[in-house]
Amino acid sequence: MLLVVVLVTAWAAGSQRSGPDAGVSGPAGSTDAVRLGPDAGEDVAAYLARAAVVPDPGVPSPRLALVQFEAGLDPAAAASAVGTAQPLRAVVRVPFPRVQTALRDVDLQPAPPEAAFRAALTTAAGQAAQDATVAPAGTRRAAVASAEAAALGRPDCGCLVAVVVRVAPSEVPALRSRPGVRAVQVAPPGTARTRLAVSPLLPDQGLGRADGPVVGPVPDDGPVPPTG
Template identity: 55%
Template sequence: MRRAAVWTGCAVIVLLVAWYAGSQFASPAPQVSAGSVRLGPEAGEPVADYLARLPAELPAPGAAAPALVQLRAGLAAPDVIALLDDAPLPVRSVVFRVPLPRVQTALRFEALAPGVPLPTALDTARQRAGFAAAVDAGRLTGRAAAVAAAEEAALAAPCACLVALVVEGDRAALDAIAARPAVRAVHAAPPGTATAELALSPLLPEQTGRADPLPDDGPVPPT
């Protein structure tokens, strides 16, 4: 019994150490938003295969559906507003990601308040994303905390950090937005899908061959 108690105590210590290490070095934010309908490539999926399957997932003519608009490069809010200037596509949510060379940064998912003018809604969403980064910088340690602090600094002012947005539109509107030079892909959910049901995992500008994790061996800029 004494030996069993010793082994049990050792196992508890190992589990606690593993939990502590995971909590200290975990990614500062989830890379997929919660939901059951995935929009974005599967992990490790070849980019060419992903892009090739998207046209078949657009809604039938006359039907409207939410869709993830994935951009070729991060855009600032004025660029997103210009992109949507003459498109009848209400924006439901946006995805921010601070681009740092060879540094993994968090995807920050922010819903937009309905009825608020788009410039105001985007600016408010950016501030919320910056606050979330500040919270991560305070609760994490080491490299993860430094990355979150760099994100907070970038999001404190308008930045080219918008990498995707969720819109809602019919087939014609989604086809039109997909044809714009700044847009890399439009991935539609089935018609009738609620925004809360979406699991967003956008294709990132740096992902060209496969939807694999990006390198994380570069220096973190000081803040």
């Protein structure tokens, strides 16, 4: 049966932030956040069409963009997917089937992309372990968080679902065509990292995918996989 679900944007956009660069900025002087990702309840096809538009393409200076992947990628594959774009933040999610897991938004360390992505998985694993510690013992919440921590602790975890990068508008077409990239949504000129909120399209959302054509998180109603 086709699952139709609704996106809870407030949780996804700002949950599990890590590092000193919390939040995002709009054009100079604005105090409003600039949000990248689908709107609540937005059809996936409509979002992909909207994301294909580059705001003010005649402004050549590099700007922030949300690169969303076709599937969860490991650090090496994610580094290959972003190419020469400068990665700044990673969105991490453990892909347990039919289990809602946390979106963990991690600022990247100044390092080669693959190494920075590996460090992001380590940071996310620590967050999940902390979640398991504070959850009531023996509860499903604790079990899911423990399973997340174990998965994220593996260096080859295919858990990178999106990356915020800095890229020049002229380089966006090449970035969109790279293997593993599903969509690239570019922020308006002048958007600052301190005002950027991201809520990416997840790999299992969309026509022909596990969650069908409407954007939304998977309910927490599946079995917790063994941590192995």
